Amino acid sequence: MNTVSVHSGGQAGDRIWLASYPDNVPAELPPLKHASLPELFEECCARYADRLAFTCMGRSITYRQMEVETRKVAAWLQSLGLAKGDRVALMMPNVLVNPIAACGILRAGLTVVNVNPLYTPRELEHQLRDSGAKAIFVLENFAHTVEQVLAHTEVRHVVVATLGDMLGPKGHIVNLVIRRVKKLVPAWSIPGHKTFSRVIAEGARLPFKPVSLVASDIAFLQYTGGTTGTAKGAILTHANLLSNQLQLSYWLASAYINKKRPEVLTFVCALPLYHIFALTVNSLMGMSLGAHNVLIANPRDIPAFIKELGKYRFDIFPGLNTLFNALMNNPEFAKLDMSHVSTLAGGMAVQRPVAERWQKMTGAWITEGYGLSETSPVASANRFDSAEFSGTIGLPLSSTEFDIRDEDGKSLPLGEVGEICIRGPQVMAGYWQQPAETARVMTADGFFRSGDMGYMDARGYTKIVDRKKDMILVSGFNVYPNEIEEVAAMHPGILEAAAIGVPDEHSGEAVKLFIVRKDQALTEADVKAHCVANLTNYKRPRFIEFRSELPKSNVGKILRKELRS
Known part of the structure; x- marks a missing residue:
């Protein structure tokens, strides 16, 4: 020790x-x-060349193939005349195109802006405008969202990928099922867009020029989930x-x-x-x-x-x-x-x-x-x-x-x-173009x-x-939702629970508990009896609401903000 x-x-x-x-x-x-992520990536591709790097839907790609494909993406991006540090958005679920595009963007000396594919047009427009993204890679399933906001952004280059890209011959069948059988691709039209397969083909014929990057250069603008307000871009070097x-x-x-x-x-x-x-x-x-x-x-x-x-x-x-x-x-x-x-x-x-x-x-x-x-x-x-x-x-x-x-x-x-408060080499350089917000969260001695x-x-x-913002104040006592939810989760009839504070004329705020049942016979009286046995009086939920599901972010985090609104 x-x-x-x-x-x-x-x-x-x-x-x-x-x-x-x-x-x-x-x-x-x-x-x-290493001075940069591309430097690390290139060394790993050489060292682990014959190992599998990623597998999706039964199709795998080795580290050697990752180096080749990302080089093509980087060469194509460089041919557009984008300058070092320009932002490129990536709106993809977990498909093989995602890591290939991300590493290609970084190798071209550009900054990745990760975008949740399930964003509404309003949320997407905010992120593209705020980041000043010049290009975007998007899965065709979400191209209709991009189409709606494109005119209001600085994006001039759109690359549309399909679920079948990088899957070989099987990809044609996957695309057919996704488009025609499951009908998961809403109609869209983006004049001048490039398909991902075209980018790969063109990139293969273009020269790639390694970019000199330093450790302080921006690798990603990672937007906070917006669960505590407007989404801000964390500058990650x-x-x-x-x-x-x-x-x-x-x-x-x-x-x-x-x-x-x-x-x-x-x-x-x-x-x-x-x-x-x-x-x-x-x-x-x-x-x-x-x-x-x-x-x-x-x-x-x-x-x-x-x-x-x-x-x-x-x-x-x-x-x-x-x-x-x-x-x-x-x-x-x-x-x-x-x-x-x-x-x-x-x-x-x-x-x-x-x-x-x-x-x-x-x-x-x-x-x-x-x-x-x-x-x-x-x-x-x-x-x-x-x-x-x-x-x-x-x-x-x-x-x-x-x-x-x-x-x-x-x-x-x-x-x-x-x-x-946190201090360390992994703490962001600040929020993108938000000096006041950065000053609010960073202390004079470098703690976040x-x-x-x-x-x-x-x-x-x-x-x-x-x-801090989720804390409930009941008659001057601090009540923490996590504790209420953990107690609720102990009941065998409860699948999921979320607690929020609601206005109360007697105590300022009262606890309201939203529940998804595991046992459909579970009653409000059962829940309250369970809370009486496990929580002191001021922490007990005053109100119980049963729901079929709770609102969640795309990674499965329960959104108390939506329950409050």
Whole structure:
């Protein structure tokens, strides 16, 4: 174990968490070996040339093929006359075109703007206008959305891909089914667009000129989910993302302290690659380790997802609480052998009942981590070799500091709840063209104010109690929705729950609980009795509303904002 002296006061100066580190994880990262993501990517393609890099719908692509195809995309983009640093949007689910386009954009010296394919025209227009994107790669299923906003943006080049692209002869059948049978491609018309296959063909005949990039150049504009207001573009540099994938690579090694590490790791990639969690954990860390990522295009189709899981021996499974819960509620999942899989959770709090059920069903604990778009994303994680579910977000990663601060920015003692502030090489350079917003979240001494409320214990583990803005104030008492939801999840008749504050003339606010039943016979009286047994009076939900489903973001995070509105 690393040892460190412990003082009272601010955690950042003490770094007490180092005493809880796995032996093989350094306190500080070594200097970065690469100046840019393309440099890392090209080295990985050479080193792991014959290994599978990505698989989707039964079709695989090797690292050698990734180098060839991304070079074609980069050459084509350069032929458009785009300048280094120009923004190119990527509006794709988890299909093979996604990583090929993303790496091609980066190799051309450009900046990737990840876009949620399910955005409405209003949301898409905001992101394209805000980022100043000059080009966009979009799957044909969502081209109708692009068509509606194109005239109001700076986008001059549109590349339209199909689900069958990169799938070989099978791709023609896939496209036929998607277009004609399932009718999943709404009519669209974008004059002057290029097909992805045409881009690949033209790029093959064009020269590629490697671009000199430095660590401080912008790699991605990663827009925050907009769950706390208007979506803002977090500026993530090459250094931010190189640092985070390196931090994660060290941390992952702790998964193999007590078990043999496979020669080639296989990742489940069910979370969308346009989301920062999958982008860094699956794509960037995966490639740096020469791993094989199996892309799941539609994880909401649980039966098809489970069937896909049965075809491979997976080693790493990044996911979310809601996804793990949905899998366990399908009887076919119990037939899979998941005992050797290291499961990493992020994006939202993992509820203890879900973690305990996962352990009982698979034999392995879920390792909870924590981060935000602004931290590339992972800032802390629990140990992979832990024999229990801690209920915390774990320890700050190498070269990362946490400080729990009050409203005035003063460091709080251990055990006291305040705002989690983060400093480290993975913290963004700021918000794109939003100096006032950047100043609001960055402290003078370089800490990012996360907006999450939590406390640190004596071992250096941090427990989140909730987001600042989601906190409910009942008669002067702070009530944290996460706690209410975790208690609700303990009831065997409840599938999912979400708590919000609603105005109340007597107590200022009261707790309202939205529930999706697992047992259709469950009543309001049952829920209230369960809460009486598990929550003090002021925390108990005053109002219960049953729903068939809860509103969620595209990665499965429950949107309390929508419930409030």
